[in-house]
Amino acid sequence: MPAKIPSHYPLDQEVNETESGYASASSSEASLPEVVFTKAHLQFLNRQLQFLEPQDVLRWCITTLPNLYQTTAFGLTGLAITDMLSKLNVPRPQVVDLIFLDTLHHFKETLALVDRVRQRYPNLNVHVYKPLGAETEEEFAQKYGERLWEANDERYDWLAKVEPAQRAYRELKVDAVLTGRRRSQGGKRGDLDVLEIDEAGLIKVNPLANWSFDQVRQYIKDNNVPYNELLDKGYKSVGDYHSTKPVKEGEDERSGRWQGQAKTECGIHNPRSKYAQFLAEMERKRQEEALAQxxxxxxVTAADA
Incomplete structure (x- = not known):
């Protein structure tokens, strides 16, 4: 079947059929034509795109894909993409806006970097999305519980990252996103294609899928791109402060993320089925607790009588 990209996303709640960081692909209100890829067409495009330089992949994206955004946590690869976009000479001027998920648990160095990036690229528009009902880490803890990432990491990922991503895609009417994922990061990313379509119908493009960490780092150095100061302190992949550590020489790039846990992704890039199971389990427990009560x-009423 063709893979379809919806023109916009409907509202999703935490405990319904939604299964990942992307909202449902269906919408009865859709009025714009859908972008359609057959499986054969997607395979053909990947065969062509994998031989292009990242700048050429980005140029193809800008001139081909509607409602294109860049999702970024301001890691090295994302920063390289942002810099490349700023230097593209494309047939029609278009600045690709950024989507940044502020989990409220970032390092202070990451938040400082966001301001530096804004100063370096003044034409760049950064859309910041936070967990619902919270503006600070303290408010998050009061609303959802202290150290939720330890008590229930699935729920933490949903609240801090997945739901805000859903909301961003829905409100901004996102059809396609640029990501900073690369094959050399290992784990589930080892067989990454340049062009993907997730189960919700969202186009995901990984322009630097073929690049190594050293290639990205050299680009950052050669082009004087601002980067996270933590990278000079042994970090290679920077996420939330509570789940990110420096890595040793020779270790995988993302080995400093979620050390001691089986997970390698925060949920945004995980299969939808995982979150279907998670949300269904949450609803089942809620119903059991309500029935028990x-x-x-x-x-008690019978005893009183």
């Missing part, structure tokens, strides 16, 4: 109330 109702039975207890009945027993």
């Amino acid at each position: 109702a039975l207890e109330n009945v027993q």
